[in-house]
Amino acid sequence: MFLVKGNQPQLFEDLRLLFAPLSPAKRAGEGIFRLPEQHAQTKDQAHGRLEFRSIRVSSELQGYSDWPGLEQVFEIRRRWRSNGQWHEAVHYGVSSLPAAIAIPERLLKLKRGHWTIENRLHYVKDVTMREDQSTLHTDNGPKIMAALRNTVVSLLRRAGFSTIAARMRYHSIHPEAALQVLSCSLF
Known part of the structure; x- marks a missing residue:
């Protein structure tokens, strides 16, 4: 299961067209009355932000698209209110999980889990540790550096620290505390 972005232009356009709203006249003219799909939605409120997520899932591109292993495609719409303003984002994706195994609720939960990983690990590595700015490329x-960054984040989280940036600043000033985290985490 992964998101489809502009680097897969044909698949992205296929998904955009599949989930695009059609006027009643266009539906009737093309003999399309209802896209065979399933859907689910969630509502979350955390960190001062109200967020709605909805997913529409279809197996219509199975057999049409030459994408390997494609079983289902989906559209996720996220609407959130932050600082009194509403925002919206639309994401398209594909899944190799068949509809019998991955109902829309499960796909939405899996995608949410992926966003959690993205926010808790990759964002920390990109922003706090400046991984994307690394000059090591050969x-x-x-x-090796990715493994070390993963280890640092994992050790700090295991030691109970949630704000990695603040902990890294603290440990850079107090290296003996960093050694304590390392020794406590290993044993």
């Missing part, structure tokens, strides 16, 4: 350097 041999095993990037893999």
